[in-house]
Amino acid sequence: MPRMSELLGTPVLDAEGTSRGRVKDVRVVQDGPYVEGFGAALRVEGILTGRGTAAVLLGFDRAGVKGPWPLVSLFRRLEHRATYYSWEEIETWDDGVVRLRAGAEPEAATPAPSTSTTPTPGGSSASGDSSTGS
Amino acid sequence: MSGRRFWAHLHLLDRQLVDRDGRLCGNVDDLELEWRDGRLWVSGLRTGAGSLARRLGARVLGAWLDQVHRGVDPERADHTFIPLRHVADLGDHVTLSLDRTEVATWHGERWVADHVIAHIPGSGHASDE
Amino acid sequence: MSRFLKIFLGVLTAIGGFVDIGDLVANAETGARFGLGLAWVVLVGVVGIVVYAEMAGRVAASSGRPVFDLVRERLGPRVALVNLLASFFINFLTLAAELAGVAIALSLLAGVSYVLLVPAVAFLVWVVVWRMSFGAIEHVFGIMGLALLVFVVALVHLSPDWTSMLHEATHPALPTEETPFTYAFFAIALFGAAMTPYEVFFFSSGAVEEGWTRRDLATNRLNVYVGFPLGGLLSLAIMAVASQVLRPAGISVGTLPQVVLPVAVVLGKVGLAVAILGVFAATFGAAIETGLSAGYTVAQYLGWQWGKFVRPRDAPRFHLVVLVSIVLGALFLLSGIDPIMVTEYSIVLSAAALPLTYFPILVIANDPEYMGTLTNGKVLNAIAMTYLCILTIVAVATVPLMIITKGGA
Amino acid sequence: MRRTVVLVALAVAFVVGCAHPVGPARTFGAYEGKARTTVSSARSNVETVRLAVDALARGNSFGPYTAVVVSDAEDALGGLQGTFGSIQPPDRRADALRREVDDLLGDALDGVSAARIAVRRSERPDTAALVESASALAQWLAAHP
Numbered sequence: 055m056p057r058m059s060e061l062l063g064t065p066v067l068d069a070e071g072t073s074r075g076r077v078k079d080v081r082v083v084q085d086g087p088y089v090e091g092f093g094a095a096l097r098v099e100g101i102l103t104g105r106g107t108a109a110v111l112l113g114f115d116r117a118g119v120k121g122p123w124p125l126v127s128l129f130r131r132l133e134h135r136a137t138y139y140s141w142e143e144i145e146t147w148d149d150g151v152v153r154l155r156a157g158a159e160p161e162a163a164t165p166a167p168s169t170s171t172t173p174t175p176g177g178s179s180a181s182g183d184s185s186t187g188s
Numbered sequence: 189m190s191g192r193r194f195w196a197h198l199h200l201l202d203r204q205l206v207d208r209d210g211r212l213c214g215n216v217d218d219l220e221l222e223w224r225d226g227r228l229w230v231s232g233l234r235t236g237a238g239s240l241a242r243r244l245g246a247r248v249l250g251a252w253l254d255q256v257h258r259g260v261d262p263e264r265a266d267h268t269f270i271p272l273r274h275v276a277d278l279g280d281h282v283t284l285s286l287d288r289t290e291v292a293t294w295h296g297e298r299w300v301a302d303h304v305i306a307h308i309p310g311s312g313h314a315s316d317e
Numbered sequence: 318m319s320r321f322l323k324i325f326l327g328v329l330t331a332i333g334g335f336v337d338i339g340d341l342v343a344n345a346e347t348g349a350r351f352g353l354g355l356a357w358v359v360l361v362g363v364v365g366i367v368v369y370a371e372m373a374g375r376v377a378a379s380s381g382r383p384v385f386d387l388v389r390e391r392l393g394p395r396v397a398l399v400n401l402l403a404s405f406f407i408n409f410l411t412l413a414a415e416l417a418g419v420a421i422a423l424s425l426l427a428g429v430s431y432v433l434l435v436p437a438v439a440f441l442v443w444v445v446v447w448r449m450s451f452g453a454i455e456h457v458f459g460i461m462g463l464a465l466l467v468f469v470v471a472l473v474h475l476s477p478d479w480t481s482m483l484h485e486a487t488h489p490a491l492p493t494e495e496t497p498f499t500y501a502f503f504a505i506a507l508f509g510a511a512m513t514p515y516e517v518f519f520f521s522s523g524a525v526e527e528g529w530t531r532r533d534l535a536t537n538r539l540n541v542y543v544g545f546p547l548g549g550l551l552s553l554a555i556m557a558v559a560s561q562v563l564r565p566a567g568i569s570v571g572t573l574p575q576v577v578l579p580v581a582v583v584l585g586k587v588g589l590a591v592a593i594l595g596v597f598a599a600t601f602g603a604a605i606e607t608g609l610s611a612g613y614t615v616a617q618y619l620g621w622q623w624g625k626f627v628r629p630r631d632a633p634r635f636h637l638v639v640l641v642s643i644v645l646g647a648l649f650l651l652s653g654i655d656p657i658m659v660t661e662y663s664i665v666l667s668a669a670a671l672p673l674t675y676f677p678i679l680v681i682a683n684d685p686e687y688m689g690t691l692t693n694g695k696v697l698n699a700i701a702m703t704y705l706c707i708l709t710i711v712a713v714a715t716v717p718l719m720i721i722t723k724g725g726a
Numbered sequence: 727m728r729r730t731v732v733l734v735a736l737a738v739a740f741v742v743g744c745a746h747p748v749g750p751a752r753t754f755g756a757y758e759g760k761a762r763t764t765v766s767s768a769r770s771n772v773e774t775v776r777l778a779v780d781a782l783a784r785g786n787s788f789g790p791y792t793a794v795v796v797s798d799a800e801d802a803l804g805g806l807q808g809t810f811g812s813i814q815p816p817d818r819r820a821d822a823l824r825r826e827v828d829d830l831l832g833d834a835l836d837g838v839s840a841a842r843i844a845v846r847r848s849e850r851p852d853t854a855a856l857v858e859s860a861s862a863l864a865q866w867l868a869a870h871p
Contacts, residue, residue, distance in 0.1 A: 084192040114680075204382070212621065237619075245395075
């Protein structure tokens with residue numbers, strides 16, 4: 055059985071065999087068949103690829119970290135250098151390499167807010183107060 | 189199709205595991221994936237020193253630690269794997285519908301509790317007010 | 318307990334709990350060598366700890382997550398492991414230094430070598446960690462630590478020339494004996510003493526221990542905004558007294574008993590006894606806090622059950638780490654190492670490691686997924702960002718300065 | 727890999743930083759500098775003992791505290807004497823300096839030891855020797871800026 059940690063950090067090649075960096079993060083979506091006790095199953099939806107810096111992991115852009123601005127502008131820029139590919143654009147993942155399909159098109163990493171529900175702020179226990187917190 | 193979306197690194201990996209009684213019982217050290225119908229699914233969580241060691245780059249040590257976890261389990265069950273059906277909530281921590289005794293990290297806690305802590309007077313009492 | 322009393326108690330605890338062996342030694346040492354020429358560093362350090370401790374408390378109250386959980390979530394397991402090893406090592410040095418402080422304080426009353434008292438002190442610290450409730454530990458030692466106010470009394474009793482003292486503090490000049498390097502080195506030591514990372518581990522884990530929620534945020538703010546600056550004032554009094562009494566005699570502080578010597582000179586027997594009690598309480602409280610912090614950091618990195626809010630049997634590995642740390646700390650001291658040197662290294666290395674702790678706190682305090690509506694405001698972020706720059710410069714400068722000045726000699 | 731290198735470098739720096747401030751001296755200037763550090767440190771210890779003994783004599787302090795302060799200072803002075811004595815003087819001029827400093831340290835240690843003996847016996851210590859030694863040390867420092 056593969057593990058998420060094996061997918062993360064894997065080199066990504068396009069159809070011509072040119073390197074597109076490595077897998078920086080993996081997006082999963084909860085839209086699969088119903089799993090008793092959990093809800094809809096989690097499907098791997100796509101990968102964020104990029105080169106170098108680990109700054110992507112700080113999630114300044116994707117988590118919507120609000121400040122301070124020098125950090126935000128620096129780390130957002132670094133994070134924007136990464137590109138997102140839907141799992142449909144991936145030809146294969148084996149032998150420790152991810153290969154993209156010919157003509158694979160990147161998408162925006164953060165989907166529009168209407169389709170994306172981020173995890174509840176403050177966790178399950180505090181989520182009740184978050185709306186009344188202010 | 190719509191549903192909650194998560195980034196593996198940002199929202200799931202390394203989060204605190206909490207059992208059904210609110211007790212801390214390890215971290216999400218990895219996610220287990222499986223192929224079904226040509227798609228890749230998350231089948232459950234991995235926890236325990238073995239998975240952590242693998243992520244830190246020590247594959248052999250990791251496999252060995254996972255084996256130790258299985259070996260010390262009374263039923264030889266693999267409690268380093270937590271199938272999705274036992275995951276009650278994904279938030280800033282991950283809540284399980286299990287008791288912590290059914291999670292791999294309990295092996296270490298139990299061993300230390302029985303062999304060290306139990307021998308010290310007062311280990312079974314909450315602190316004096 | 319009435320709400321007012323509880324808040325009052327919290328502020329007193331923050332004042333008394335602010336000072337530990339690092340502050341005692343660093344403030345007396347710099348007072349004796351530089352007069353008030355480094356007083357401004359204490360102010361800078363106090364503002365820094367206020368800003369970041371408040372953030373850590375707010376993060377803990379709004380998400381229920383202590384600092385080291387966040388360090389691993391945001392930095393990943395590898396970087397967090399390096400962070401853990403560094404933090405644990407520095408915390409260990411601090412723990413050893415605090416244990417030595419307790420033993421030395423007792424030796425001043427017993428008249429025997431402090432080394433003989435180290436095993437008993439380590440045992441006593443461990444028993445308190447094992448048996449006493451979190452709230453009791455915090456309040457008892459914090460309030461006993463207020464005995465250090467005797468330094469303020471001594472300063473007032475000296476009736477120094479306040480205007481020239483103020484001038485000295487606001488127009489720092491380099492003493493002829495010193496070089497810019499030693500000045501910078503001691504500035505870093507003072508800064509590290511004021512902003513010691515264990516204070517934040519302890520503060521945020523303590524907030525979780527006491528089950529803080531958003532309702533406790535006002536108390537958090539008051540404790541930090543009022544208590545810590547008053548604690549900083551206490552540090553300045555120690556520095557000022559040393560500069561008034563020890564500096565004219567050409568005394569440089571190399572031992573803990575020298576720190577309380579000015580109080581004996583100025584206030585006599587009773588003052589001396591109170592000062593020793595204060596040193597005892599401050600170091601004992603800090604020994605407990607660093608002992609617990611050893612357990613907090615390891616357990617939080619690995620996801621183990623931690624804390625004093627459960628029975629020791631329910632958090633066995635956490636208690637094992639605490640126990641082993643205290644025992645190793647005692648053994649380290651029994652090897653005959655100079656406790657003041659251990660203190661100096663603990664605070665200087667703390668200064669070097671500050672960004673490791675404070676950067677993840679700053680990121681999380683701005684992350685709406687953890688904080689909901691309670692993310693940092695603009696002004697706070699501007700201050701916090703300035704401090705992050707300072708911390709980074711300090712971290713880079715520490716090791717070279719340590720080599721150039723040969724450890725501040 | 728790079729991280730390991732950094733960690734090793736830090737460890738080395740730590741050990742180097744820990745090294746005793748008094749190392750070898752190759753020139754007279756360096757030797758004089760070390761003499762200065764030593765004498766200044768000796769003065770600090772003698773003055774500490776003087777203040778502590780004085781406070782005890784006035785009833786401002788108590789025996790156990792004073793005893794600890796005095797024996798700490800005695801240990802420190804013993805250490806200074808040993809360390810300074812083991813530094814190789816680079817030339818003839820340094821030999822004279824060595825004798826001078828050695829005498830000062832000897833007097834300081836004598837005064838402090840006498841104070842320690844008196845304090846441990848709960849006798850009134852003789853502060854005159856301490857005052858004399860302290861001022862001799864201060865004078866030497868003033869003469870060697």
